[in-house]
Amino acid sequence: MPRAPTTLDPFNAVAEPKRRRVLETLAHGEMPVNGLVHTLGWPQPMISKHLSVLKEVGLVAMRQKGRQRLYRVNGQRLKSIHDWAKMFERFWTHQLDRIKERAERKAREQSQKKGESI
Amino acid sequence: MPRAPTTLDPFNAVAEPKRRRVLETLAHGEMPVNGLVHTLGWPQPMISKHLSVLKEVGLVAMRQKGRQRLYRVNGQRLKSIHDWAKMFERFWTHQLDRIKERAERKAREQSQKKGESI
DNA sequence: TTGAAATATTCCCATATCGGAATATAGTTC
DNA sequence: GAACTATATTCCGATATGGGAATATTTCAA
Numbered sequence: 001m002p003r004a005p006t007t008l009d010p011f012n013a014v015a016e017p018k019r020r021r022v023l024e025t026l027a028h029g030e031m032p033v034n035g036l037v038h039t040l041g042w043p044q045p046m047i048s049k050h051l052s053v054l055k056e057v058g059l060v061a062m063r064q065k066g067r068q069r070l071y072r073v074n075g076q077r078l079k080s081i082h083d084w085a086k087m088f089e090r091f092w093t094h095q096l097d098r099i100k101e102r103a104e105r106k107a108r109e110q111s112q113k114k115g116e117s118i
Numbered sequence: 119m120p121r122a123p124t125t126l127d128p129f130n131a132v133a134e135p136k137r138r139r140v141l142e143t144l145a146h147g148e149m150p151v152n153g154l155v156h157t158l159g160w161p162q163p164m165i166s167k168h169l170s171v172l173k174e175v176g177l178v179a180m181r182q183k184g185r186q187r188l189y190r191v192n193g194q195r196l197k198s199i200h201d202w203a204k205m206f207e208r209f210w211t212h213q214l215d216r217i218k219e220r221a222e223r224k225a226r227e228q229s230q231k232k233g234e235s236i
Numbered sequence: 237t238t239g240a241a242a243t244a245t246t247c248c249c250a251t252a253t254c255g256g257a258a259t260a261t262a263g264t265t266c
Numbered sequence: 267g268a269a270c271t272a273t274a275t276t277c278c279g280a281t282a283t284g285g286g287a288a289t290a291t292t293t294c295a296a
Contacts, residue, residue, distance in 0.1 A: 122283095
């Protein structure tokens with residue numbers, strides 16, 4: 001079984017670093033494809049292909065304006081990633097974890113010393 | 119060029135749905151490999167392999183206790199995902215966007231009507 | 237209608253992946 | 267040190283991928 005398709009969900013789509021850069025660029029505001037081409041300096045087909053994936057998973061939305069296609073970030077879909085990560089919030093805010101970690105490190109250093117002296 | 123390695127960064131590691139489930143399970147607290155095996159009901163080598171990826175990118179940490187290996191979530195690494203997504207926060211909290219979106223939808227409906235009447 | 241601009245799609249290929257099965261390794265207990 | 271427990275690693279094959287190059291499609295303008 002191969003890896004899950006990039007179009008399976010926002011997590012897979014966002015795994016590709018270049019697609020993250022596209023989103024970051026669009027964070028500045030709605031932009032046509034050529035805007036991204038010039039800002040990022042990548043070949044146009046490459047931009048279009050990445051946009052296609054982002055659009056399929058709903059991370060960006062598009063509207064047509066003349067012969068241009070203006071892409072923009074879709075907040076709701078990005079929120080889903082944010083919400084998922086938020087579920088681990090206590091692991092970086094709670095002071096308790098740092099204390100526990102320090103204790104563990106000390107314990108490890110202790111056993112380390114013991115090992116070295118053998 | 120194939121897809122970026124899953125061990126490139128937390129984003130790639132977390133793309134795999136099963137690895138997300140492993141992390142969610144570990145959110146309940148430190149747990150040995152067999153704990154995950156019994157909780158998730160997947161083959162042990164599968165759990166070990168996913169843990170290996172998560173560990174390589176630093177999303178989990180491990181400590182040995184007898185013959186068991188206790189895995190736990192690493193908050194700092196998960197925070198990096200949270201922080202990245204947070205950069206788009208205004209796209210789901212800011213009221214302005216919803217207003218703009220509604221205006222755009224209206225405009226689209228308008229041109230839609232025009233098209234239908236032709 | 238012909239042309240040009242803006243964007244999307246197709247075809248190709250080298251490659252990392254996930255799962256399954258089997259096996260290897262480390263630590264414990266007797 | 268033999269048996270056992272807990273976990274990790276290896277080997278395998280099918281598959282979707284991302285980039286490059288070329289090409290197709292859509293839209294406007296003259």
